[in-house]
Amino acid sequence: MRLPVLLTALLLLAPGLAHAAGPDALPDRFIAAWNAHDPKAFEALYTPDAVWVPIAEERTEGREAIVSEFAKIHVGGWAQKVTITKKDVPEVHRLRPDVATIFFHMNFLMNGQVVPGVQRALILVATESNGEWKFSAGQLTKESPAN
Secondary structure, X not given: OHHHHHHHHHHHHHHHHOOOOOHHHHHHHXXXXXXHOOOHHXXXXXXXXXXXXXXXXXXXXXXXXXXXXXXXHHOOOXXXXXXXXXXXXXXXXXXXXXXXXXXXXXXXXXXXXXXXXXXXXXXXXXXXXXXXXXXXXXXXXXXXXXX
């Protein structure tokens, strides 16, 4: 009798467990969404009112608009041809129990090889609501050229 109750409880909790890891899991979730080249995969990563700055001259506001921008580059665009990997261990700083900053560098790969000159860094603000961590703001930046 206890086994069916336990299995039922696990099945009901399972969707929430995928996001229970905290802000530390967000870089891997972002990379998985990117490498899937499925714009819908980005939906679960952003809050409804998120802000995304992919380049200094552009600011995208709202999850729907952010997902739309990812769709433009992933469906038939340049991003469809590349994958990304973490270049270093993400730095996660909890500012409050429900707010964290995340910073990491990443490489763009084409055919499994690093694309020279296209290294990027991500700075993200993550917030927790109802047990789920999502991006509230993020900026993709270019790395400075080596001297």
